[in-house]
Amino acid sequence: MSDIPVITIDGPSGSGKGTISRTLAQMLGWHFLDSGALYRLVGLGGARHHIANTDEEKIANYARELAVRFETGDPDAEPRIYLEDHEVSGELRTETCGELASQVAAIPAVREALLARQRDFRQAPGLVADGRDMGTTVFPEANLKIYLTASAEVRAQRRYKQLKDKGISVNLAALVQDINKRDARDSSRSVSPLVPAIDAIVVDTSEMDIPQVMNRVQELVRQALPDVTLGSPSG
Ligand code: C5P
Numbered sequence: 001m002s003d004i005p006v007i008t009i010d011g012p013s014g015s016g017k018g019t020i021s022r023t024l025a026q027m028l029g030w031h032f033l034d035s036g037a038l039y040r041l042v043g044l045g046g047a048r049h050h051i052a053n054t055d056e057e058k059i060a061n062y063a064r065e066l067a068v069r070f071e072t073g074d075p076d077a078e079p080r081i082y083l084e085d086h087e088v089s090g091e092l093r094t095e096t097c098g099e100l101a102s103q104v105a106a107i108p109a110v111r112e113a114l115l116a117r118q119r120d121f122r123q124a125p126g127l128v129a130d131g132r133d134m135g136t137t138v139f140p141e142a143n144l145k146i147y148l149t150a151s152a153e154v155r156a157q158r159r160y161k162q163l164k165d166k167g168i169s170v171n172l173a174a175l176v177q178d179i180n181k182r183d184a185r186d187s188s189r190s191v192s193p194l195v196p197a198i199d200a201i202v203v204d205t206s207e208m209d210i211p212q213v214m215n216r217v218q219e220l221v222r223q224a225l226p227d228v229t230l231g232s233p234s235g
Contacts, residue, residue: 008134014155035131043100060109135197
């Protein structure tokens with residue numbers, strides 16, 4: 001087993017885990033795995049290649065051979081993501097891709113196909129892994145497991161604001177409905193459902209802002225890994 005340290009941050013969408021885990025990776029100077037992006041890429045690429053979600057073997061083979069490149073130039077910016085040599089960073093964040101991701105993520109063979117690829121991100125000096133099953137399935141031996149959550153209404157509000165800031169117009173009620181639907185599918189699937197690992201520390205962020213969550217997470221990191229150094233967010 002690898003002795004490279006891993007911190008897992010799992011939870012539903014809108015819990016704040018994307019921002020928190022990316023910032024934490026920067027502060028530690030560690031690698032970062034955005035596992036949701038891998039599922040989004042499989043969803044998007046599968047749709048582009050007209051692979052039906054019912055053709056589980058074909059979509060799993062596609063996942064296994066996924067031609068993806070993450071380019072992390074500026075540490076303050078989100079990485080650019082290329083699928084089959086075309087940049088898809090913007091498209092990947094849309095609700096459509098989130099929905100496609102959640103559909104392919106319910107296929108056990110797709111999850112299996114992405115396992116090794118996710119574990120390859122475990123490189124020295126350490127890894128912060130963001131997802132739904134990082135602590136339960138992908139890195140069950142992680143040094144620290146955090147599970148961030150928030151009420152569906154709060155998460156929908158956050159997502160609404162994010163999309164509005166990007167100039168995308170959305171209906172809040174529809175968003176609450178989408179989030180509930182996606183949560184239900186993610187939590188009820190047979191393989192790696194969205195649940196906290198038994199040894200995860202659950203943080204409910206409904207009443208917290210990002211700096212408060214970040215403080216709590218730093219506290220947990222210092223307790224679990226007293227020897228690590230936390231730098232400033234931009235490295
Ligand atoms: O985190 P993000 O919203 O990008 O994830 C998109 C979808 O991918 C989730 O709704 C979930 O269905 C799936 N996913 C997953 N396991 C992960 C990460 C994401 O099933 N580790």
